[in-house]
Amino acid sequence: MTNILSVTLQAVTPEGIIDRYPNSYNHFVLPFVIGISFILVYLLIGLVRVLYHLSGEDRIKLLKSLFNPKTALKNLKDIFCDCLLHTKIWKRKPLLGYMHSAIAFGWFMLIVLGHLEVYIFAPRHLEGISEGSLYYPIFYRFFIWINPAHETLRGTVFFFLMDFFLLYVLSGIALAMFKRVRSIALGMRHTTKPSLADRVALYSLWAIFPLRLLAEGFTADLSGGSFLTKPVNWLFKAFFGNELNFMPTWWAYSICLGLFFLAMPFSRYMHILTEPVLILFRNAGLKVRKPRKGFAEAEIYACSSCGLCIDACPMNTQKKNLKYSSVYFIRFLRRHNNKKINEIAEKCLMCGKCAALCPVGVNSPDIRRVQRETINNSVGYDYSYLKDYSDKAAAELSDKPRKSGKVLYFAGCMTHLTPMIIKSVEKVLKAADVEFEFMDKDSGICCGRPLMLAGKTEAARKTIEANKKIIEQSGCSILLLSCPICLKVFKEEYNLENIEILHYTQYIDRLAKEGKLILEKKEGSLVYHDPCELGRGCGIYDEPRNVLSGIGELKKAQKERDESICCGYSLGSLTLDEKDRSKIAESSVANLMANAPDKIITACPMCYKAIRSKADVPVLDFAEIISSSISGLKQNS
Amino acid sequence: MKKNILIIGGGPAGMEAAANLDRLGYNVILIEKDKQLGGHLAKWDRLFPDGVSAKKTLDALTAELSGVKCFTETNIQSINVLDKSYNAILSNGITVLADAVLMASGFDLFKAEKKEEYGYGIYDGVMTNADLEKAFREKTLPSKAPKAIGFVHCVGSRDEKAGNPACSKVCCATAVKQACEIKEVYPDADVYCFYMDLRMFGRHYEDLYLKAQKEYGIRFIRGRVSEVAETMDNRLLVKAEDTLSSKPLKVTLDMLVLMAGMRPSEAGRSVGRQLNLTTEDDGFFSSSDNMLAIQKSKLPGFFYAGACTGAKTLPDTLHEARSAALEIDRYVKDNFKEQ
Numbered sequence: 001m002t003n004i005l006s007v008t009l010q011a012v013t014p015e016g017i018i019d020r021y022p023n024s025y026n027h028f029v030l031p032f033v034i035g036i037s038f039i040l041v042y043l044l045i046g047l048v049r050v051l052y053h054l055s056g057e058d059r060i061k062l063l064k065s066l067f068n069p070k071t072a073l074k075n076l077k078d079i080f081c082d083c084l085l086h087t088k089i090w091k092r093k094p095l096l097g098y099m100h101s102a103i104a105f106g107w108f109m110l111i112v113l114g115h116l117e118v119y120i121f122a123p124r125h126l127e128g129i130s131e132g133s134l135y136y137p138i139f140y141r142f143f144i145w146i147n148p149a150h151e152t153l154r155g156t157v158f159f160f161l162m163d164f165f166l167l168y169v170l171s172g173i174a175l176a177m178f179k180r181v182r183s184i185a186l187g188m189r190h191t192t193k194p195s196l197a198d199r200v201a202l203y204s205l206w207a208i209f210p211l212r213l214l215a216e217g218f219t220a221d222l223s224g225g226s227f228l229t230k231p232v233n234w235l236f237k238a239f240f241g242n243e244l245n246f247m248p249t250w251w252a253y254s255i256c257l258g259l260f261f262l263a264m265p266f267s268r269y270m271h272i273l274t275e276p277v278l279i280l281f282r283n284a285g286l287k288v289r290k291p292r293k294g295f296a297e298a299e300i301y302a303c304s305s306c307g308l309c310i311d312a313c314p315m316n317t318q319k320k321n322l323k324y325s326s327v328y329f330i331r332f333l334r335r336h337n338n339k340k341i342n343e344i345a346e347k348c349l350m351c352g353k354c355a356a357l358c359p360v361g362v363n364s365p366d367i368r369r370v371q372r373e374t375i376n377n378s379v380g381y382d383y384s385y386l387k388d389y390s391d392k393a394a395a396e397l398s399d400k401p402r403k404s405g406k407v408l409y410f411a412g413c414m415t416h417l418t419p420m421i422i423k424s425v426e427k428v429l430k431a432a433d434v435e436f437e438f439m440d441k442d443s444g445i446c447c448g449r450p451l452m453l454a455g456k457t458e459a460a461r462k463t464i465e466a467n468k469k470i471i472e473q474s475g476c477s478i479l480l481l482s483c484p485i486c487l488k489v490f491k492e493e494y495n496l497e498n499i500e501i502l503h504y505t506q507y508i509d510r511l512a513k514e515g516k517l518i519l520e521k522k523e524g525s526l527v528y529h530d531p532c533e534l535g536r537g538c539g540i541y542d543e544p545r546n547v548l549s550g551i552g553e554l555k556k557a558q559k560e561r562d563e564s565i566c567c568g569y570s571l572g573s574l575t576l577d578e579k580d581r582s583k584i585a586e587s588s589v590a591n592l593m594a595n596a597p598d599k600i601i602t603a604c605p606m607c608y609k610a611i612r613s614k615a616d617v618p619v620l621d622f623a624e625i626i627s628s629s630i631s632g633l634k635q636n637s
Numbered sequence: 638m639k640k641n642i643l644i645i646g647g648g649p650a651g652m653e654a655a656a657n658l659d660r661l662g663y664n665v666i667l668i669e670k671d672k673q674l675g676g677h678l679a680k681w682d683r684l685f686p687d688g689v690s691a692k693k694t695l696d697a698l699t700a701e702l703s704g705v706k707c708f709t710e711t712n713i714q715s716i717n718v719l720d721k722s723y724n725a726i727l728s729n730g731i732t733v734l735a736d737a738v739l740m741a742s743g744f745d746l747f748k749a750e751k752k753e754e755y756g757y758g759i760y761d762g763v764m765t766n767a768d769l770e771k772a773f774r775e776k777t778l779p780s781k782a783p784k785a786i787g788f789v790h791c792v793g794s795r796d797e798k799a800g801n802p803a804c805s806k807v808c809c810a811t812a813v814k815q816a817c818e819i820k821e822v823y824p825d826a827d828v829y830c831f832y833m834d835l836r837m838f839g840r841h842y843e844d845l846y847l848k849a850q851k852e853y854g855i856r857f858i859r860g861r862v863s864e865v866a867e868t869m870d871n872r873l874l875v876k877a878e879d880t881l882s883s884k885p886l887k888v889t890l891d892m893l894v895l896m897a898g899m900r901p902s903e904a905g906r907s908v909g910r911q912l913n914l915t916t917e918d919d920g921f922f923s924s925s926d927n928m929l930a931i932q933k934s935k936l937p938g939f940f941y942a943g944a945c946t947g948a949k950t951l952p953d954t955l956h957e958a959r960s961a962a963l964e965i966d967r968y969v970k971d972n973f974k975e976q
Binding site: 416417418419420422423441442443577578582609612613 | 751753754756759760797798800863864865866867874887
């Protein structure tokens with residue numbers, strides 16, 4: 001700090017850029033160097049650990065995906081859009097999106113441009129650790145002296161860009177500070193409480209950029225600056241008249257950076273570094289296999305603890321249930337708090353809204369399901385009769401004459417509890433002249449999804465095998481389902497080759513489009529409730545709406561499609577009691593009634609029951625309303 | 638001057654209380670939303686455990702009402718508390734200034750279509766306990782003898798999912814009574830009762846149960862019905878669990894009677910909301926004390942009788958009506974001494 005002005009003229013480049021320090025080193029860089037080294041080592045060890053816990057099969061999958069040009073491109077796009085621009089948050093909450101992209105993208109650009117500057121103007125310092133490549137680009141403005149007479153256009157553009165992105169980041173930081181005080185202004189009703197490490201990281205993060213502005217402001221007359229740093233420099237000169245505050249500011253800047261990196265692995269900010277890893281894993285098609293290791297570990301550390309899932313959770317209708325939100329589940333997993341993990345894992349309705357809205361895309365319901373497996377994955381029942389049953393049922397179905405395009409209808413347990421749906425499906429199929437066979441008219445085997453949701457994967461495998469045999473031997477080419485709960489498991493776990501698996505909303509949409517089903521527009525206003533397993537679970541949002549808009553005026557719910565609110569009767573929760581479910585059903589109905597429709601339509605037997613128990617307007621199943629809208633005239637008759 | 642007492646609900650509780658208050662010298666105004674007095678009793682055929690005629694019982698209750706002003710097809714349009722009395726505007730335009738009010742709004746039957754898995758309103762052969770009583774009264778039972786008939790106990794009772802964890806108290810005995818009666822009509826039919834627990838708590842109820850087994854050959858199956866489906870020939874395929882033998886069970890029936898339970902009367906609750914009367918979790922009104930003062934509400938001068946404070950049998954309801962009449966008498970004497 002004593003001879004800051006003793007500029008040693010050395011290494012003069014043609015542009016008049018001079019290293020102010022002969023060895024390009026000053027003690028103040030130490031905190032930063034310690035921090036960055038720590039985080040790099042930590043990251044490396046973490047990465048090795050996660051990779052080690054992946055199954056061999058998954059590792060090969062991952063490796064292959066990295067060299068597949070299509071996935072590689074998607075990886076790049078996802079990392080850019082999700083980690084830097086935060087497009088997912090932008091779409092739902094623009095102000096919050098701006099805040100995130102300002103900090104992430106702004107900071108990223110500062111780092112990139114900083115390195116680029118060094119690469120262009122002082123390339124020597126990127127050549128190795130001994131040349132200060134670890135810290136030099138970060139503190140470039142400290143180490144350099146630029147002869148004002150030699151300022152080039154290229155240099156000025158960089159000065160401008162650096163200041164511009166600094167301002168961009170600072171605007172994000174200002175919003176972040178404001179959000180701490182008033183989160184609702186940025187569209188968040190609930191946020192999480194930060195832990196100690198979170199606070200250290202948070203306050204250092206807040207301090208880094210204002211300090212950077214100050215520090216670069218002090219040196220703006222030596223190393224150049226633009227519209228932001230230059231005025232700061234003049235201001236300092238006017239106030240202090242000397243440059244003695246120069247060193248402490250650079251020290252503080254370096255200390256804050258160092259602190260941030262040191263606190264990072266223990267704080268929520270680890271998500272910044274983990275998210276790209278998660279994106280690579282996800283795009284490689286990996287699945288969660290263990291609740292705390294491998295893929296799950298990447299998800300756990302990728303969680304930014306932002307708390308968007310608290311607002312998303314349907315259980316948030318009651319404050320006492322906020323603690324079951326995914327963010328806390330992930331937090332307890334990260335801290336190995338086993339007692340709480342299991343309670344939260346079992347409480348969840350598995351509606352998937354937290355995963356759909358998660359800006360990082362953490363699939364918490366999947367981790368909960370795997371966690372449930374660890375609690376109890378025994379079969380528990382005597383399933384030995386399944387073999388005889390499926391042999392007999394398969395023989396009965398395959399006895400019948402085979403035709404191409406045969407439709408096999410599987411109603412499932414839940415539809416059997418709502419016989420009106422079965423009657424309606426039968427009526428619609430008859431009206432469209434569709435010949436079909438009823439796989440479980442008098443008796444049937446569970447599809448396996450409720451067992452899977454309960455973590456009884458072994459038991460589910462047994463029922464899946466039994467059903468699979470019946471379906472494959474039936475010779476059908478379309479498997480028609482009326483229950484979205486079944487649909488999801490048939491699609492994901494059955495691996496039925498050459499058999500199209502369709503939900504009745506999809507099939508009816510197809511029949512209507514093909515002209516086999518002529519529908520009359522005679523209904524008043526309708527609102528459609530997206531069942532969790534159908535919408536978020538299988539991505540079916542448009543088909544039911546296509547058909548419904550043809551028979552009535554389709555009104556919007558307050559929240560719909562992937563933001564739809566679970567009806568509360570989901571089979572996913574193992575411990576949520578009736579009163580809590582009933583409250584959720586009420587909030588779901590209130591959401592549907594936002595635009596005062598005449599009727600509520602849904603396409604899941606569970607939702608149908610739940611909504612009917614709470615709604616004051618008629619609640620109809622999708623097939624039910626279609627069956628009463630069939631026009632007498634048919635094209636092909 | 639005679640004191641005015643307003644009674645809301647012209648079922649057995651309201652009628653019995655009205656008759657007693659009339660005899661005690663009050664000016665009683667009894668209002669009933671339906672066309673006729675009697676509530677559910679007016680729709681019933683015979684009563685457990687002895688099979689006495691519902692009509693005769695109702696006639697006996699009606700005979701005592703000569704001095705009572707009865708308004709049928711009348712609702713409370715608005716009601717509010719004045720200084721020491723209640724001001725009610727009735728839907729027929731009359732305004733009543735009552736010194737005390739008795740709520741005897743009773744119960745609504747649980748809407749059996751809510752348990753859709755039992756197929757009420759979907760399959761022809763499925764009916765409720767009330768439908769069967771109506772068929773007995775009006776002699777409209779099908780002439781073609783059903784081969785097999787089932788009774789499902791606890792429909793909308795002791796069922797959290799249906800929104801009512803409480804027992805409705807009367808359905809067990811009603812089911813056993815109806816099972817015997819239907820067996821009398823169709824002696825060759827197989828009759829099944831699907832129950833969770835049989836709560837035959839009253840005098841002679843157990844006798845009725847034994848008689849049903851020994852004399853009528855009713856088959857009692859302990860277990861809930863899970864679902865009802867239709868067979869190809871339009872019969873009912875009932876799936877249940879026999880918990881005594883721990884086996885799933887399937888029977889094909891022609892007629893299935895659902896023992897719909899008791900829910901708080903919606904008409905009564907809407908009056909309660911105007912006065913901010915509190916209800917308990919089950920939706921029935923909360924008494925000021927469930928042990929000592931079941932007829933008293935938390936409002937002075939406002940009383941309860943009958944099933945508006947929870948499921949009750951007919952004799953219980955009548956007892957409560959009489960004691961409510963006494964409570965009202967005591968209240969009026971204590972509070973309006975000077976006049």
